[in-house]
Amino acid sequence: MSELLNFHFVVDGDDFTCAGQASVQVKKNLRQLGLPPEIIRRVSIAMYEGEINMVIHAGGGVADVNITEDFVEIILADKGPGIKDISQAMQEGYSTATDNIRSLGFGAGMGLPNMKRYTDYMSIDSVVGEGTTITMKVNIN
Amino acid sequence: MKISTIKDLLDAKVVCGEEELSRHVYSACGSDMMSDVLAYVKDQAVLLTGLINSQVIRTAEMMDMNCIVFVRAKLPTAEMIELARESGIVLLATEKRMYEACGILYNNGLVGNRVKNV
Numbered sequence: 001m002s003e004l005l006n007f008h009f010v011v012d013g014d015d016f017t018c019a020g021q022a023s024v025q026v027k028k029n030l031r032q033l034g035l036p037p038e039i040i041r042r043v044s045i046a047m048y049e050g051e052i053n054m055v056i057h058a059g060g061g062v063a064d065v066n067i068t069e070d071f072v073e074i075i076l077a078d079k080g081p082g083i084k085d086i087s088q089a090m091q092e093g094y095s096t097a098t099d100n101i102r103s104l105g106f107g108a109g110m111g112l113p114n115m116k117r118y119t120d121y122m123s124i125d126s127v128v129g130e131g132t133t134i135t136m137k138v139n140i141n
Numbered sequence: 142m143k144i145s146t147i148k149d150l151l152d153a154k155v156v157c158g159e160e161e162l163s164r165h166v167y168s169a170c171g172s173d174m175m176s177d178v179l180a181y182v183k184d185q186a187v188l189l190t191g192l193i194n195s196q197v198i199r200t201a202e203m204m205d206m207n208c209i210v211f212v213r214a215k216l217p218t219a220e221m222i223e224l225a226r227e228s229g230i231v232l233l234a235t236e237k238r239m240y241e242a243c244g245i246l247y248n249n250g251l252v253g254n255r256v257k258n259v
Contacts, residue, residue: 041204
């Protein structure tokens, strides 16, 4: 299916206060496109969790959102430390976040499971010491 | 439950969104961990929290929540208020603690989360 629209964002890793701005913008864009509210909510929650992860674990990265007739694809790429054990990271409640991050309301070990819960497809490509790329898709129909 | 009823029950003050107090909420969530809030979809829910940072507003926005109650006399920052105004989210502040605030709302019929996995 041909790509209809692409949104590209650079996620700043230095400012936790700003984390989530790209997801807020995507939510607005999807609303303007008239997508169903449930689809918009699933895309924006999954992307928001991913964006927060990039800021707290990887020092930021880039986010691409591709919208086709059939699905919304979110690709989050960072050059952070990578994920050593992906199956462990996918377990609810498992987190490597610091107490400082927890005091900010994140690091409950729900980020990656939430991203999987809200999307129809998710893949994690991670190399320790090089970075992580997460691809997620939410089907429109 | 109307947001104005929540305000009265919790003896809360309106930080922003005075014009939206007639809107209804149908479920509630009390947490300081935003990922726990994001774990479940709730329709027109109210979020009770003691956490103060801009991610509280963004989390509520992502979940399509239309009201946030800050407990333990905590007050949101100017930046948070601005974000909430942009998103049409009502902000309330109460001196009651989390447990008590949740209990009062529960007792008056706002019985928790209608949890569903998308």
